[in-house]
Amino acid sequence: MAEPLVEVRDLSVKFDVGRKGFWGSERQYLSAVDHISFSIAPGEVLGLVGESGSGKTTTGRAILRRVPAATGSVHFRGEDITNLDGSALRLLRRHIQAVHQDPYGTLNPRHAVLDIVAEPLLVHGMIDKVEEAREEIQEFLDVVGMPADSLDRYPHAFSGGQLQRIGIARALVLKPEFIIADEPVSALDVSIQAQIVNLMQDLRNELNLTYLFIAHDLSVVRHISDRIAIMYAGQLVEVADRDSVYESPAHPYTQALLSAVPIPDPEIEARRKRVVVEGDVPGLIDPPPGCRFASRCPFAQDRCREESPQLRPIAATHEAACHFVGDIPPLQLATGK
Numbered sequence: 001m002a003e004p005l006v007e008v009r010d011l012s013v014k015f016d017v018g019r020k021g022f023w024g025s026e027r028q029y030l031s032a033v034d035h036i037s038f039s040i041a042p043g044e045v046l047g048l049v050g051e052s053g054s055g056k057t058t059t060g061r062a063i064l065r066r067v068p069a070a071t072g073s074v075h076f077r078g079e080d081i082t083n084l085d086g087s088a089l090r091l092l093r094r095h096i097q098a099v100h101q102d103p104y105g106t107l108n109p110r111h112a113v114l115d116i117v118a119e120p121l122l123v124h125g126m127i128d129k130v131e132e133a134r135e136e137i138q139e140f141l142d143v144v145g146m147p148a149d150s151l152d153r154y155p156h157a158f159s160g161g162q163l164q165r166i167g168i169a170r171a172l173v174l175k176p177e178f179i180i181a182d183e184p185v186s187a188l189d190v191s192i193q194a195q196i197v198n199l200m201q202d203l204r205n206e207l208n209l210t211y212l213f214i215a216h217d218l219s220v221v222r223h224i225s226d227r228i229a230i231m232y233a234g235q236l237v238e239v240a241d242r243d244s245v246y247e248s249p250a251h252p253y254t255q256a257l258l259s260a261v262p263i264p265d266p267e268i269e270a271r272r273k274r275v276v277v278e279g280d281v282p283g284l285i286d287p288p289p290g291c292r293f294a295s296r297c298p299f300a301q302d303r304c305r306e307e308s309p310q311l312r313p314i315a316a317t318h319e320a321a322c323h324f325v326g327d328i329p330p331l332q333l334a335t336g337k
C-alpha cells in the first residue's frame, strides 16, 4: 500500500468534565475516543460510522487539531502533526478542511455567499479583499452546482441542499487534499441526501480528494466508501473494505447497524433476520472493563466483561474487535441474490 495520507495511531481524546463528587478534588474525564488506530490512503474514502455519542466528531476534530490528543499521534503525509502549532498548524489547515453536519448553523446568515466561500482565502492571507476572489469563487460555485446568480445572495435564499453545496465550495476553496465530512447529509431531506453524496463522489474523482466521511448509519456511506470503520463508545469495533462490511459483517454491533438499514424489497424486508440490541451504552466516565459493547451484545460471555478485545485481522482487508468473532453466527442478510 502507498504511504497513507492520514495515519491515526493509538489516538485517545479525553474531556475534563469537572470534579468527582461535590467535595472531591480529583477531576473526572470523559473518554470520548479510546486508543483508536486507522489509516487512509491517498484518494481513498474511509467511512466512519457509529451511533450518536460514539466519538466520530471528536475523532475528526482531533485530526483537525481542534482538540488535543491524550494519547497517540496523527500523521499527515508522513509528518507527525500531533503537536504542531503556530504557522506550521496554520499551513496544515490549508490541506485539511471540514464539511459540517448542519449547513443552517455553520454558515453566517448575515454574510453573502461570496463572503462565506471566500473567507478561508482571507483567513489564510491568500487575498486581501473578497472582491479579488469573485471570479474564482464563481467557478467553485459552478463546480458544486449552484445557480449562476448565487454569489451576492444570502443563506436564507437557499434550501438545505444548496447550503450544503455552499459549505462544500467553502471547504474546497483552499484546494485541500483531505476533507473530513462530518455527517454532511444528516440534516438534509432524504430525497436530497443522495445528490450531495453524489456531488462529493464526483468531486473526489475530479479533484483527487481523500475523505473521512462520517455518518451515523450504514446506508449513507455505502456507495462512496472504499473502506468503513465502525465506532462504538469511543473505540473501533470493525474496519474492513466496503463489501466485507455489507456482506459479512463480523462484529455483533456492525450486524445490528446493518440489520437496521432498510432493504427496498418489501418481501425480503419482511423475512430478514434482525439483530436487535437492547440495554444501555456504557458511561464514558470510568467505563467498565472488558468490551464496551458487552452490555448490549446478544452473544456476550464472561470473558467479554473482563477483557477488552483488540482490533485484529480476521481476513486480508478485514479487522474486528471481538473475542468470539468466529463463533458469531453470520448475519443472513437476504440481499435478494
Ligand SMILES: Nc1ncnc2c1ncn2[C@@H]1O[C@H](COP(=O)(O)OP(=O)(O)O)[C@@H](O)[C@H]1O
Binding pocket: 015, 016, 017, 030, 031, 032, 050, 051, 052, 053, 054, 055, 056, 057, 058, 059, 284
Ligand atoms: N467538548 C466536550 N466536552 C465534554 N464532552 C464532550 C465534548 N465533546 C464531545 N463530548 C462527549 O464525547 C462523546 C463523543 O462525542 P462526539 O464525538 O460528538 O460523538 P458523535 O460525533 O459520534 O456523536 C459524547 O459522550 C459527548 O457528549
Ligand SMILES: [Mg+2]
Binding pocket: 056, 057, 058, 182
Ligand atoms: Mg458527531
